[in-house]
Amino acid sequence: MYRAIVATFLVAIATSVVAHEMTPTYPEWYVSHVQGVVKTQMTILNKRHDVEYYEISVTDKKGDPVPFVSQYKIAHVKYLQRLKFDIYINSDDVPRAQYICSRSKLKGEGTATLLSSKICSKIR
Amino acid sequence: MNSVKILTAICLLSGSAIAVEVPITGTVESRCVIQTDTAGIYGNPNAYTLSTAPADGGVLPIVRYDVSLADAYNARITYPTSFSQSPNLNDTVTFTGSVDVSSVGDVAMADYQTDSITYDQTREYALTATGSTWFKVESEATNGGNRAFPSGTYRAVVEAECIAQ
Numbered sequence: 676m677y678r679a680i681v682a683t684f685l686v687a688i689a690t691s692v693v694a695h696e697m698t699p700t701y702p703e704w705y706v707s708h709v710q711g712v713v714k715t716q717m718t719i720l721n722k723r724h725d726v727e728y729y730e731i732s733v734t735d736k737k738g739d740p741v742p743f744v745s746q747y748k749i750a751h752v753k754y755l756q757r758l759k760f761d762i763y764i765n766s767d768d769v770p771r772a773q774y775i776c777s778r779s780k781l782k783g784e785g786t787a788t789l790l791s792s793k794i795c796s797k798i799r
Numbered sequence: 800m801n802s803v804k805i806l807t808a809i810c811l812l813s814g815s816a817i818a819v820e821v822p823i824t825g826t827v828e829s830r831c832v833i834q835t836d837t838a839g840i841y842g843n844p845n846a847y848t849l850s851t852a853p854a855d856g857g858v859l860p861i862v863r864y865d866v867s868l869a870d871a872y873n874a875r876i877t878y879p880t881s882f883s884q885s886p887n888l889n890d891t892v893t894f895t896g897s898v899d900v901s902s903v904g905d906v907a908m909a910d911y912q913t914d915s916i917t918y919d920q921t922r923e924y925a926l927t928a929t930g931s932t933w934f935k936v937e938s939e940a941t942n943g944g945n946r947a948f949p950s951g952t953y954r955a956v957v958e959a960e961c962i963a964q
Contacts, residue, residue: 693834693835693836694832694833694834694835694865695832695833695834696830696831696832696833697830698830700830700831700868700871700872700963701963722834723835725835774962774963781883781956789838789883789954789955789956789957790833790835790838790860790862790956790957790958790959791956791957791958791959792833792835792959792960792961793833793958793959793960793961794831794833794960794961795960795961795962795963796963797962797963797964
């Protein structure tokens with residue numbers, strides 16, 4: 676019985692803690708301390724043990740980049756850590772900025788095929 | 800008599816301390832979580848083919864999407880078009896592949912595959928129900944002129960995207 680519980684626990688760990696998550700799904704722009712610049716805050720939760728870095732981007736609806744400023748363009752998020760970061764854009768770019776995305780940066784170790792995960796939140 | 804009163808008072812005080820309510824608060828917000836359920840492995844059914852198909856000795860990579868809000872996300876999954884790691888190749892490699900729903904966590908997801916759209920190497924699904932969906936990705940690489948692949952490690956990347964609607 677005890678062995679079965681331990682085995683179940685190990686399987687649960689092995690199959691569940693490999694995820695990439697970014698919130699909020701629908702961020703909004705708020706005024707910042709700089710005139711003509713708006714900001715929003717995002718959170719990345721890294722539950723992928725094979726990934727430590729995430730690339731941040733802001734794009735329009737076609738996927739073309741929109742200029743932005745953040746503490747991180749490549750965010751270092753350790754395994755099972757949560758990172759909050761601010762994104763600032765020019766007020767003039769607000770109408771065309773549609774998505775804030777984070778993409779996993781792969782290390783390329785091991786022998787299996789890799790999964791590049793990308794999550795995009797839609798700006799409202 | 801006094802000791803009985805004191806004891807009763809202590810019991811009442813300790814009883815009231817135990818009855819203090821501890822509030823628990825939480826926030827549930829819509830989110831999409833991409834999980835690697837199974838890492839894929841290329842099988843080598845013949846000298847010039849690498850394939851993740853189980854029939855070819857491979858393992859299909861499986862990606863799991865968890866969404867907590869219906870009609871909020873699209874899943875886009877792209878099978879590989881190149882190796883991210885390989886030995887020096889001696890010819891042009893042709894990549895083919897497919898993406899299919901492997902398993903669903905809710906009957907409302909039964910039509911995901913038929914309702915999906917495909918373009919280039921990408922298949923896009925509208926995640927219209929909450930819960931978990933598993934997608935399997937098949938990838939096959941064929942070396943040009945049926946020439947044998949050089950020995951070494953071959954790796955490729957499956958791209959899984961979750962785009963808010």
